[in-house]
Amino acid sequence: MIVAIAFSKISVPWLLIPIIIYSAIESYGAYFIQSGFHFKSLCKAKTNEKNIVITFDDGPSANAKEVLEKLKRANVKATFFLIGKNILNDKEVVKQIHDEGHLIGNHSFTHSGWFDLFSANRIKSELIQTEMLIQETTGITTKLFRPPFGVTNPNLRKALTKLNLISIGWNVRSFDTSIKDEKKN
Numbered sequence: 352m353i354v355a356i357a358f359s360k361i362s363v364p365w366l367l368i369p370i371i372i373y374s375a376i377e378s379y380g381a382y383f384i385q386s387g388f389h390f391k392s393l394c395k396a397k398t399n400e401k402n403i404v405i406t407f408d409d410g411p412s413a414n415a416k417e418v419l420e421k422l423k424r425a426n427v428k429a430t431f432f433l434i435g436k437n438i439l440n441d442k443e444v445v446k447q448i449h450d451e452g453h454l455i456g457n458h459s460f461t462h463s464g465w466f467d468l469f470s471a472n473r474i475k476s477e478l479i480q481t482e483m484l485i486q487e488t489t490g491i492t493t494k495l496f497r498p499p500f501g502v503t504n505p506n507l508r509k510a511l512t513k514l515n516l517i518s519i520g521w522n523v524r525s526f527d528t529s530i531k532d533e534k535k536n
């Protein structure tokens with residue numbers, strides 16, 4: 352009864368405030384991988400040395416060979432987070448990435464725009480599909496995973512826990528997938 356009376360005195364816009372705050376915190380947690388809100392992602396190493404870890408997402412892409420050539424010339428090793436359906440397009444270059452000493456990580460099978468709405472089981476089966484392709488192509492199993500779009504949520508946490516995968520984030524992002532102007536970078 353008391354609650355009913357209290358509620359009747361609160362106008363609707365006030366009731367919306369906690370919902371807005373809750374949604375804002377949820378969205379922040381989901382979209383800012385460094386926040387570790389839904390689960391922890393490795394975004395930087397604890398070291399006093401000036402080291403950089405370079406990662407490439409969404410491959411293997413059409414310019415993979417060119418990227419590999421540049422890395423070889425600079426004597427730099429990188430980590431490539433590969434999309435399963437892209438592996439199917441160019442297994443040879445995936446093998447080359449591995450043979451040239453770079454690390455390979457899982458970056459889902461479809462990289463669907465709806466990925467963050469998928470059930471834990473659907474996410475799990477995508478990750479297994481990609482994992483099997485990586486294994487079949489290179490002979491290695493990877494423990495590294497990068498969430499598509501860097502979005503994290505409880506379903507992804509469940510899938511990663513089941514598969515014992517480590518989420519890898521970043522602390523510097525190039526935004527080269529969203530900035531279309533080549534000169535801006």
Ligand SMILES: [Zn+2]
Nearest residue numbers: 408409499500
């Ligand atoms: Zn991606």
